[in-house]
Amino acid sequence: MILREIFFFLFGGTAVLCGLFMLTRKSALSGAVSLVVCFLSFAGLYAMLDAPFIAAMQVLVYAGAIMMLIIFVIMTIDLSAEERRAEKPVIVGGIIAGAIVAAAIALYSITVRGLPHITGAARIDGSVTHIGAVMFSKHVLNFEMLSLLLLVALVGAVVLGKKKAKEG
Amino acid sequence: MMNSDWMFLGTTTARAVFMWGLTLVFILINIFLERKICAFVQDRVGPNRAHICGVRLFGFILNFADAVKLIFKEDILPPFVNKAYYIAAPAVIMTIALMGAAVVPFADDLTVGGFTLPMQALNLNVGFLYILALTSLSVYSLVLAGWGSNSKYPLLSAMRSSAQMISYEISMGLSLVGLVMVFGSVDLGQIVKAQGGLIAGVVPRWGIVVQPLGALLFAVASLAELNRTPFDLPEGESEIIGFHVEYSSMKFALFFMAEYANIFVASAVFAALFLGGWQIPWLTTAAIKEHAAPVFRTVSIVALAAMMAVAALLVRFYRKRPYQWKDLRRIEGPVLLSALGLGALLAVAGIVASYVITPGPIMAALLACGLQMAAFCGKSFFLCAFVILVRWTLPRLRYDQLMALGWKIMLPLGLANLLVTGLVLLLKKG
Amino acid sequence: MAIIVKKAKLNVFEKVYIFEIARGIVVTIGHFCNSLINPHRLPTLNYPEQKRRLLPNYRGRLRLLKNETGELKCTACLLCVKACPANCLTVEAAPATPGAKRTPARYDLDVGRCIFCGLCVEACPFGAIDMNSGIYELADKDPARFIFTKEKLAQERGPQ
Amino acid sequence: METTWYLYLAVAIFFIGLFGVLVRRNVFFYLMSIELMLNAANLVFVACARQRGDINGQVLAFFVMALAAAEACVGLAIVILFFRKRRSISLDSATEMHS
Numbered sequence: 001m002i003l004r005e006i007f008f009f010l011f012g013g014t015a016v017l018c019g020l021f022m023l024t025r026k027s028a029l030s031g032a033v034s035l036v037v038c039f040l041s042f043a044g045l046y047a048m049l050d051a052p053f054i055a056a057m058q059v060l061v062y063a064g065a066i067m068m069l070i071i072f073v074i075m076t077i078d079l080s081a082e083e084r085r086a087e088k089p090v091i092v093g094g095i096i097a098g099a100i101v102a103a104a105i106a107l108y109s110i111t112v113r114g115l116p117h118i119t120g121a122a123r124i125d126g127s128v129t130h131i132g133a134v135m136f137s138k139h140v141l142n143f144e145m146l147s148l149l150l151l152v153a154l155v156g157a158v159v160l161g162k163k164k165a166k167e168g
Numbered sequence: 169m170m171n172s173d174w175m176f177l178g179t180t181t182a183r184a185v186f187m188w189g190l191t192l193v194f195i196l197i198n199i200f201l202e203r204k205i206c207a208f209v210q211d212r213v214g215p216n217r218a219h220i221c222g223v224r225l226f227g228f229i230l231n232f233a234d235a236v237k238l239i240f241k242e243d244i245l246p247p248f249v250n251k252a253y254y255i256a257a258p259a260v261i262m263t264i265a266l267m268g269a270a271v272v273p274f275a276d277d278l279t280v281g282g283f284t285l286p287m288q289a290l291n292l293n294v295g296f297l298y299i300l301a302l303t304s305l306s307v308y309s310l311v312l313a314g315w316g317s318n319s320k321y322p323l324l325s326a327m328r329s330s331a332q333m334i335s336y337e338i339s340m341g342l343s344l345v346g347l348v349m350v351f352g353s354v355d356l357g358q359i360v361k362a363q364g365g366l367i368a369g370v371v372p373r374w375g376i377v378v379q380p381l382g383a384l385l386f387a388v389a390s391l392a393e394l395n396r397t398p399f400d401l402p403e404g405e406s407e408i409i410g411f412h413v414e415y416s417s418m419k420f421a422l423f424f425m426a427e428y429a430n431i432f433v434a435s436a437v438f439a440a441l442f443l444g445g446w447q448i449p450w451l452t453t454a455a456i457k458e459h460a461a462p463v464f465r466t467v468s469i470v471a472l473a474a475m476m477a478v479a480a481l482l483v484r485f486y487r488k489r490p491y492q493w494k495d496l497r498r499i500e501g502p503v504l505l506s507a508l509g510l511g512a513l514l515a516v517a518g519i520v521a522s523y524v525i526t527p528g529p530i531m532a533a534l535l536a537c538g539l540q541m542a543a544f545c546g547k548s549f550f551l552c553a554f555v556i557l558v559r560w561t562l563p564r565l566r567y568d569q570l571m572a573l574g575w576k577i578m579l580p581l582g583l584a585n586l587l588v589t590g591l592v593l594l595l596k597k598g
Numbered sequence: 599m600a601i602i603v604k605k606a607k608l609n610v611f612e613k614v615y616i617f618e619i620a621r622g623i624v625v626t627i628g629h630f631c632n633s634l635i636n637p638h639r640l641p642t643l644n645y646p647e648q649k650r651r652l653l654p655n656y657r658g659r660l661r662l663l664k665n666e667t668g669e670l671k672c673t674a675c676l677l678c679v680k681a682c683p684a685n686c687l688t689v690e691a692a693p694a695t696p697g698a699k700r701t702p703a704r705y706d707l708d709v710g711r712c713i714f715c716g717l718c719v720e721a722c723p724f725g726a727i728d729m730n731s732g733i734y735e736l737a738d739k740d741p742a743r744f745i746f747t748k749e750k751l752a753q754e755r756g757p758q
Numbered sequence: 759m760e761t762t763w764y765l766y767l768a769v770a771i772f773f774i775g776l777f778g779v780l781v782r783r784n785v786f787f788y789l790m791s792i793e794l795m796l797n798a799a800n801l802v803f804v805a806c807a808r809q810r811g812d813i814n815g816q817v818l819a820f821f822v823m824a825l826a827a828a829e830a831c832v833g834l835a836i837v838i839l840f841f842r843k844r845r846s847i848s849l850d851s852a853t854e855m856h857s
Contacts, residue, residue, distance in 0.1 A: 008763060008764075012763075012767045015767070015771060016767070016770050016771065016774065019771055019774040019775070019794055020774060022778070022787070022790060022794075023774060023777060023778050023781070023782065023787070023791075025787075028784060028786040028787065028847075031786070031787055031790060032786070032790060035790050035793070035794065038794070038797075039793075039797065042797055042800075042801065045764070045767075045801060045804075046801075046804055046819075049764070049804045049805055049807075049808045050808050051804050051807070051808070051816050051819070053816070053820075054800075054804055054816050054819050054820060054823075057820060057823055058800075058823070061823045061824075061826070061827055062793070062797070062823065062826070065827060066793060066826060066827055066830040067793075069830055069831070069834055070786060070789060070790065070830065070834065073786075073834045073837060073838060074786055076838070077837075077838070077841050077847065098777065104773060105769060105770070105773060124807065124808060124811050124812070124813055124816075125813070126813070126816055130813060131813060131816055131817060131820070134813050134814065134817055135817050135820070138814070138817075139814075139817055139821075142821060143821075146821055146824050146825070149824075149825070149828050150824060150827065150828050152828075153827075153828035153829075153831045153832050154831065156831075156832050156835065157831045157832055157834070157835035158835075160832070160835035160836060160838075160839050161835040161838050161839065
């Protein structure tokens with residue numbers, strides 16, 4: 001159906017453009033905002049891929065929590081001094097990296113070209129119930145480890161961010 | 169496209185437009201309620217001047233005067249703002265506010281002529297995750313407004329409010345997990361359907377009955393997310409400066425329209441999750457369809473009684489009023505009373521019709537749908553009124569109190585609620 | 599010296615706070631219902647339709663008083679002009695005619711400037727002016743109409 | 759929609775992220791580029807999950823998200839600490855490990 005393709009190019013194009021836009025921004029907040037738009041279009045892509053739960057989580061976790069956190073820190077840290085001293089663009093590195101990227105994409109395209117074109121035939125149930133059932137049966141250990149990791153990250157962030165009483 | 173496709177497209181659009189329109193109407197209703205409830209709580213009269221041909225509708229018409237004023241105000245774009253963010257912020261918050269009500273079901277599935285329509289603009293199977301996602305996105309509006317204004321006070325306010333909203337989002341999500349465990353679904357349509365039963369044959373199995381603590385936590389958290397008064401530090405109109413000080417005209421109004429739209433969305437979601445949504449207590453859809461005529465008669469009688477009561481109040485007011493109007497407003501009393509009389513006539517006609525006509529299945533289904541929509545709107549209306557009443561009751565929290573409440577009280581309570589719910593469910597199972 | 603304010607000891611119900619909130623909401627609901635059922639009892643004055651009862655010493659717009667024969671009591675002595683802190687009075691005496699009492703040829707009051715202090719009334723040795731005219735609806739769109747001439751000041755009679 | 763297209767898109771996004779990591783010296787852009795790369799990986803997971811009719815891909819994507827949250831949390835704490843010590847957020851000024 002043509003509608004799916006339109007939406008794929010809409011969301012995918014937005015994602016790529018916003019990613020590129022993010023790279024070229026000077027102000028960190030502009031970059032963060034364009035990255036939020038990028039993540040939102042990712043959520044659209046996930047919704048098209050029969051993964052509504054992942055799409056909702058994308059918006060909640062990436063756009064709502066992680067990017068919000070980054071923006072919050074950007075706003076907390078006084079960037080005016082930093083931004084006045086404009087970031088030195090790494091031109092040579094950029095050119096080299098660009099070349100590497102182009103080569104890699106070319107290489108990747110060639111290798112993928114060798115593969116049979118695959119189309120999404122199977123429809124899966126990406127609902128919360130289904131994902132939850134799988135997550136808490138097959139992946140329960142991973143899940144618990146992940147929650148431990150989050151706890152450790154939380155404690156670590158608090159310890160790191162804590163202002164020392166007397167800073168040397 | 170096939171016929172059913174067109175049907176699907178048409179009905180979906182109709183449902184979306186209905187919910188959208190309802191949100192917009194509730195913006196007006198909420199502004200009206202805010203003014204009138206505030207006035208009556210403080211023993212004032214409230215808006216009573218603006219009128220169309222003398223009819224003021226108890227001050228409702230002031231909304232239109234207000235809209236005209238705001239539209240024709242000068243729209244100032246301050247010179248050093250970041251234009252893109254500055255303009256985007258009100259648009260973002262308004263868009264999100266209007267999208268919010270889409271997942272809330274407003275009636276039971278309507279079955280007409282073989283078609284079954286879910287009465288929900290967007291029946292996603294991620295349900296309230298959609299609402300949580302939208303809530304987390306609406307923080308961006310505040311951040312963009314604060315940063316885009318390029319001014320200290322909006323920036324400080326934006327940081328304050330984003331910290332507040334992030335903190336309370338967690339409590340909000342956590343308060344709902346218990347409910348989801350009880351009803352076994354995150355889809356709001358399913359949750360509302362699951363609330364139709366009775367506990368011990370008497371008490372409706374509403375979310376507020378099975379999850380009282382969850383309801384309380386959700387109510388407090390949604391008040392905080394709405395930036396309504398005990399938690400209105402983002403706006404802080406009287407003491408601290410809000411994130412929208414640099415805005416003027418319709419852009420400023422959009423922030424407030426979004427706030428009032430969000431009050432409706434939060435009320436609708438609360439009604440759906442904890443007050444049974446469209447469920448009329450002790451009256452299931454099947455029962456309405458089966459006894460369509462008596463139900464209709466009862467509704468007509470109740471409507472008649474309500475209109476008589478309103479008319480009595482009006483007459484009492486007009487007779488006891490110690491002054492006379494000299495302008496067009498003097499025809500207001502007769503106009504309102506004759507409108508009420510017309511309504512009463514209709515109600516009487518309904519009572520008569522319920523004896524004469526035996527309704528067919530389509531009429532019965534439509535009646536059930538209409539009654540449930542009315543129940544949903546009524547619940548939302550009362551919750552909106554409650555939110556506004558709370559504003560005129562409670563003083564604002566200090567910032568440290570706000571954070572302490574969010575992290576030290578609501579979060580542990582939410583976890584405890586989760587634990588208790590899980591234990592009870594486990595014990596029930598086996 | 600700093601005063602240490604002791605926090606009141608709260609009992610359990612007050613500490614939980616929810617019940618106190620509920621009590622507060624009951625109070626506001628009471629006020630709301632009372633206002634809804636008895637709107638005519640609200641203390642608000644519907645101003646253009648209802649007017650406030652003025653106190654006897656309410657200072658309204660200045661007015662010129664007349665004696666029993668219908669002449670102005672004013673003798674154009676200009677003491678009121680001297681007393682006026684806002685310079686809102688302009689008084690000119692009429693050319694003197696022997697045997698007759700002095701009268702003002704011009705007695706202009708600019709209410710745009712007047713601060714309603716009443717010093718002119720106190721300064722007047724003849725009791726020729728007073729301010730308890732009860733005239734207070736002085737708003738106008740045209741500034742020229744703020745200037746009240748002798749005729750206008752003399753003709754309008756408020757309460758008392 | 760062919761899954762291959764999603765893979766192309768994921769590659770493009772991944773390399774945008776990689777490019778950001780290589781070029782930008784502002785630590786916020788560094789972090790955001792890492793998030794972008796993680797997202798590209800997620801897209802591959804979800805696309806392949808749809809392709810294979812296997813829910814495990816989506817579960818993995820969810821795990822990656824939680825991981826990203828943990829990473830951002832610690833990363834930003836380090837950024838704040840770093841900024842407090844150096845008054846700078848450029849990676850170029852982070853040339854020694856201890857202060």
